[in-house]
Amino acid sequence: MTADLPLPGLAETPTAPNQAKADHRGHRERLRTRFLEAPEALPDYELLELLLGAAIPQKDTKPLAKALIKRFGSFADVITADAEDLKTVDGVKDVAAATLKVVREAAIRLARAPVINTSVISSWDVLLDYCRTAMNTLPTEQFRLLFLDRKNTLIADEVQQTGTVDHTPLYPREVVKRALALHASAIIMVHNRTCRRPISHSIQ
Known part of the structure; x- marks a missing residue:
């Protein structure tokens, strides 16, 4: 069949x-x-x-x-x-x-691109947008350092410390050491709990 x-x-x-x-x-x-x-x-x-x-x-x-x-x-x-x-x-x-x-x-x-090779002081809102993009949604606290030259141009952007959900250590000696190594004239210090108003310091 x-x-x-x-x-x-x-x-x-x-x-x-x-x-x-x-x-x-x-x-x-x-x-x-x-x-x-x-x-x-x-x-x-x-x-x-x-x-x-x-x-x-x-x-x-x-x-x-x-x-x-x-x-x-x-x-x-x-x-x-x-x-x-x-x-x-x-x-x-x-x-x-x-x-x-x-x-x-x-x-x-993409957020960092407009900040590179420009005076960050004259592009403050752009800098803030970049900081928020990079840090606002992180699950732990982070301390970021932006190193500037004499023209306030960004020459380095580095995470200095990453901490826990509610604590980030900061070591001033390491900050100064890194700034001197980069020949930076100023530093902007950014913490993701206060990134709406980054703290800027000039190096004397």
Whole structure:
């Protein structure tokens, strides 16, 4: 007895896995199109979904994106979370964590670009925006030093200390030592609990 054959002209019904893959690809393409047309219209979880899709191309990343939002609170909170904390969420491995952290570093560098090679005193609002971008959402306290030359141009931007959730040590001797090594004429000291008004000191 011969096996039944499909009727002529009718294709076989796709298997469930194949159909799922096709639906997944179609969804991601539609999401990408929506982003290119109106990026500001995407909710936080869909923006994360696109990012995670670059790191995990073979997987539907919507559930993972929603899990991250539920765990951390918002897109900004996810991006600024510590890499090890990100990996506590099931499905986030090294590649996904690194992809998310790249976005934060890109934001910091974009904010810093207008400050480089310009007088920071004459671009105070730009400097404040950069400090907020780099420090406001950090989970622990941080003390950052901005070293300036005689023209108040930024010559170095360094994290002097990273502390706990409510404490950051400051060692004046190390600050002065570093300033002398860089031949800095002034220092702007920024703490993320008070980054609305950075403290500026000239070196005599």
